[in-house]
Amino acid sequence: MPKKRKSKPALKIGEPVAVYSSKHKSLPKNTIICGDALNTLQTFPDDSINLIVTSPPYADRREKTYGGIAPEKYVEWFLPITNELKRVLRLDGSFVLNIKEKAENGERHTYVLELILEMRKQGWLWTEEYVWHKRNSYPGKWPNRFRDAWERCIHFTKNKKFAMYQESVMVPVGNWAQKRLSKLSDTDKRRDESKTKSGFGKNISNWLNREMVYPTNVLHLATESSNTKHSAAYPISLPIWFIRLFTKEGDIVLDPFIGSGTTAIACKELQRDYIGIDILKEYCELAEARLKKKYQPTLLDIKNESEYQD
Numbered sequence: 001m002p003k004k005r006k007s008k009p010a011l012k013i014g015e016p017v018a019v020y021s022s023k024h025k026s027l028p029k030n031t032i033i034c035g036d037a038l039n040t041l042q043t044f045p046d047d048s049i050n051l052i053v054t055s056p057p058y059a060d061r062r063e064k065t066y067g068g069i070a071p072e073k074y075v076e077w078f079l080p081i082t083n084e085l086k087r088v089l090r091l092d093g094s095f096v097l098n099i100k101e102k103a104e105n106g107e108r109h110t111y112v113l114e115l116i117l118e119m120r121k122q123g124w125l126w127t128e129e130y131v132w133h134k135r136n137s138y139p140g141k142w143p144n145r146f147r148d149a150w151e152r153c154i155h156f157t158k159n160k161k162f163a164m165y166q167e168s169v170m171v172p173v174g175n176w177a178q179k180r181l182s183k184l185s186d187t188d189k190r191r192d193e194s195k196t197k198s199g200f201g202k203n204i205s206n207w208l209n210r211e212m213v214y215p216t217n218v219l220h221l222a223t224e225s226s227n228t229k230h231s232a233a234y235p236i237s238l239p240i241w242f243i244r245l246f247t248k249e250g251d252i253v254l255d256p257f258i259g260s261g262t263t264a265i266a267c268k269e270l271q272r273d274y275i276g277i278d279i280l281k282e283y284c285e286l287a288e289a290r291l292k293k294k295y296q297p298t299l300l301d302i303k304n305e306s307e308y309q310d
Helices: 036-043 069-086 110-124 176-183 188-191 237-246 262-269 283-292
Strands: 031-034 049-054 089-099 126-133 152-156 219-220 252-255 273-278
Touching: 031 049, 031 126, 036 069, 036 262, 036 273, 069 089, 069 262, 069 283, 089 126, 110 126, 110 152, 110 188, 126 188, 237 252, 262 273, 262 283, 273 283
Parallel strands: 031 273, 049 089, 049 252, 126 219, 252 273
Antiparallel strands: 089 152, 126 152
C-alpha cells in the first residue's frame, strides 16, 4: 500500500518558523508566528503584503525583553529587516514605521534620520511623515527639554503610485468652516478667478457646506492604558487609522514586531488578514489570548476644533 503523505502541522507558538519554507507560495494568514523577524520574513514570497505597520524596539529600550539595541548600532541592525520588508511588500503597498529617537547626553540621537537616508538607498520612497500626538503622555522634568508628547509614523512606499483610500479616514468639519469663513474678505468669498485668471483665489468650496473633510497628518490619540503586560503598546486607534487609509477588506497586513497583538486585533475588527511576528513567546501568547477575546476598540476620534486651526 502506498504511504500516506503526512500533512504539515499548523505553526504553534514557540515552534520554529522553518515550517514556512521558501518553497511555500502561500502566506500564513491570520497567524502569530513566534520567531525572529528577519529569518521569518526570508520565508515569505515576494510582493505579497499590502501594508506593513509596526513599532520596532527603540534603541536601548526593552533591554530585558529584546536585548536593547545601542543607538549607534540601530541602523545596522534594522536595515536587513527593511530590505526583506521591501521585498515582500506589493508595489502598491505601504510601510508605516512608528519610531522615535531617544535623547542621549543632552541631545537627540540621529539614528532615525540615518535610517531614513539608508532606506532611501535601498530604494524606499520617504513618502510622508505623520505625527502621533500622545494626548496623555507622562509628565516629567528634564534640564534641557520638555516631556515627549509625539512620535513619528513614517510612511514609506516602493512606488509613487500606491493604494490609498482617503475617504475612509475623513473627519467631521465641526464649526471650523464657519469660523474660517467669517475671517475671509468679500473678495476671497467671491473668488472671482474668472476675471483675474490668477489662480490665487481661495477655493472655499473645498470645505464650505461640507460635513466631512480630509484630516491633517497629525493624529491626536491617547497612549495605550489597558494593556499593562506589554511595555510599549501603541493604542489600537493608531493601526486602525493606517489600515483604513492604505487597505481594503481582505488585504494582508504585516506587523513584524507584533508584541501584544494590537495590530492583529485592529485587522480582525476591520476584516483584514493579518500576519504577526514576535521573537518572544510571552508576547506571542499574549497576542493570541487577546485575539480570542471579543474586543471592541475605541476608534479614532479627532477633536474637530483643535484639528483645523490656522
